Each structure stands twice: as structure tokens, then as C-alpha cells.
Amino acid sequence: MPELKLFAFDLDGTLYSGEAAVSGAIKLVEGLRKGYKIAFFTNNSWKTAAEVLEKLSRLGFECRREEVYAASSASVRYLKEAGLDNLFVIGSPALRAEVREAGLRLLDDGFADNLVVALDYGFGYDKIAAALSILTRGGKFVACNEDPSFPAGAGKTLPGCGAMVAAVAAASRRRPDFIVGKPHGYMLSAIARDYGVEHGEIVVVGDSYESDIRMALDHGSKAVLVGRGDGAAGEGVLAVRELSEIQKRMGDLT
Numbered sequence: 236m237p238e239l240k241l242f243a244f245d246l247d248g249t250l251y252s253g254e255a256a257v258s259g260a261i262k263l264v265e266g267l268r269k270g271y272k273i274a275f276f277t278n279n280s281w282k283t284a285a286e287v288l289e290k291l292s293r294l295g296f297e298c299r300r301e302e303v304y305a306a307s308s309a310s311v312r313y314l315k316e317a318g319l320d321n322l323f324v325i326g327s328p329a330l331r332a333e334v335r336e337a338g339l340r341l342l343d344d345g346f347a348d349n350l351v352v353a354l355d356y357g358f359g360y361d362k363i364a365a366a367l368s369i370l371t372r373g374g375k376f377v378a379c380n381e382d383p384s385f386p387a388g389a390g391k392t393l394p395g396c397g398a399m400v401a402a403v404a405a406a407s408r409r410r411p412d413f414i415v416g417k418p419h420g421y422m423l424s425a426i427a428r429d430y431g432v433e434h435g436e437i438v439v440v441g442d443s444y445e446s447d448i449r450m451a452l453d454h455g456s457k458a459v460l461v462g463r464g465d466g467a468a469g470e471g472v473l474a475v476r477e478l479s480e481i482q483k484r485m486g487d488l489t
């Protein structure tokens with residue numbers, strides 16, 4: 236059994252909910268810092284990692300920019316690594332700015348070579364048409380995530396990045412060539428590389444079995460599913476009702 240070295244926390248529904256930190260979350264992260272490395276990850280494709288860091292800080296979490304992994308900023312990193320440039324980006328102004336700051340070229344029409352799809356509140360027919368043109372000419376199709384929807388507070392649910400990916404996929408009859416967000420492993424592998432730890436030394440803490448826990452199990456990491464009672468989660472997963480139970484039950488993980 237490898238030693239556990241790093242805790243990677245999902246954000247929405249795990250460490251915070253809307254504009255409030257989950258009870259005990261700040262204390263838990265501070266406590267774990269004494270013995271472990273800490274990383275934060277989110278499938279958020281609208282906000283960049285810098286914006287997510289700003290929220291974490293505002294809610295009272297002590298963290299640094301290098302500890303925050305967002306599907307948005309992780310996509311920019313992937314584009315650089317994969318050598319994909321001349322991009323049409325369906326996404327937020329902040330994501331587009333980050334792509335530009337990374338030294339990549341943005342082309343705002345169907346003449347771009349490659350396509351990136353993130354959450355875009357200004358999504359519409361013209362963007363699907365531009366995307367279709369790129370994919371028809373053989374451009375690469377990079378998706379930030381395939382989350383169909385997300386909770387928007389007050390019991391409201393809004394269409395997610397996956398709804399935009401699905402529209403483009405339907406028009407082009409193509410699946411994304413690469414999906415950055417969870418349950419795929421790109422962010423988890425980036426964390427492992429950046430911190431110099433093995434996947435088996437990482438504990439992923441999240442509130443979604445299909446997303447967070449799936450990512451951990453598919454890539455050889457440990458997992459803690461928060462919000463459910465004991466025994467509901469299956470093999471290789473510690474299920475806890477409250478974050479505060481994690482430290483007491485660390486032994487069950489190894």
C-alpha cells in the first residue's frame with residue numbers, strides 16, 4: 236500500500252456550496268495541510284483557475300494559485316502541450332483572455348484550425364456553424380467537460396458545458412478528440428506531475444460518484460465520497476456523511 240501524500244478536493248458541493256464554505260471545510264483543509272499536500276480541482280469551464288482561487292480566498296480558504304486546477308485553465312495547458320493553435324474558443328471572456336495570454340492565437344470565425352468548447356452563456360447558432368466548419372475540415376475538437384448541467388443556486392439548474400459539446404457533436408457527427416475535465420484524468424495527472432506524487436498516493440475527495448470518484452478509481456487514486464452514509468459507495472471508496480469524519484477515518488483508506 237503506498238503512503239498517502241496528497242488530498243485533492245472537489246469544490247462545488249464538497250468544500251463550498253454557492254457562496255458559503257461547507258461547515259468544517261476550512262478547518263479540515265488547514266488540519267490536513269500539516270501532514271499532506273493539498274490541491275483543489277473543479278470542472279468549472281467558465282471561471283479560470285485565478286477566478287476560482289479568488290472565490291476560495293473570499294470564502295476563507297488559504298490557498299495558492301498553483302494549488303487550483305480548473306477545467307478552463309487546464310484546457311489552456313493541454314492546448315499548449317498538444318501543440319494546438321489557431322483556435323476558435325466557445326467560452327468565457329476570461330478563458331479567451333487566458334488562451335491569448337498563453338501565446339495562442341484566437342480566430343473568431345470558421346477559419347480557425349482547432350476548436351475548444353467550454354461553457355458559454357452567449358452560445359448560439361453562429362457558434363455551432365463556426366465549430367462545424369472547423370470540424371468538417373478536420374480540426375481537433377477539445378471539450379472542457381461533458382457536464383450536462385450545473386446547480387445555479389436556489390434550486391435552479393442551468394445547461395452545462397456538455398450541452399454545448401453535444402450540440403457541436405450532433406452537428407458535426409464527431410465526438411470530442413479530448414475531454415479535459417473529470418471524470419477524465421487530465422487534471423488528476425497534472426496534479427500528480429506538478430506535486431511529484433504517484434496516482435496511488437492521492438486521495439480524491441468529492442461529492443459526485445460519477446465524476447470525482449470515477450476519476451479517482453479509473454486512475455488508481457483513493458477516494459472519499461462526501462455526503463453519503465457508510466457502505467454506499469463501493470470498493471476503494473470511503474463514504475462519509477460529513478467532511479469532519481475524514482480525519483478520524485483515515486485508517487480506512489490505507
Ligand SMILES: [Mg+2]
Nearest residue numbers: 245247248442
Ligand atoms: Mg462537486
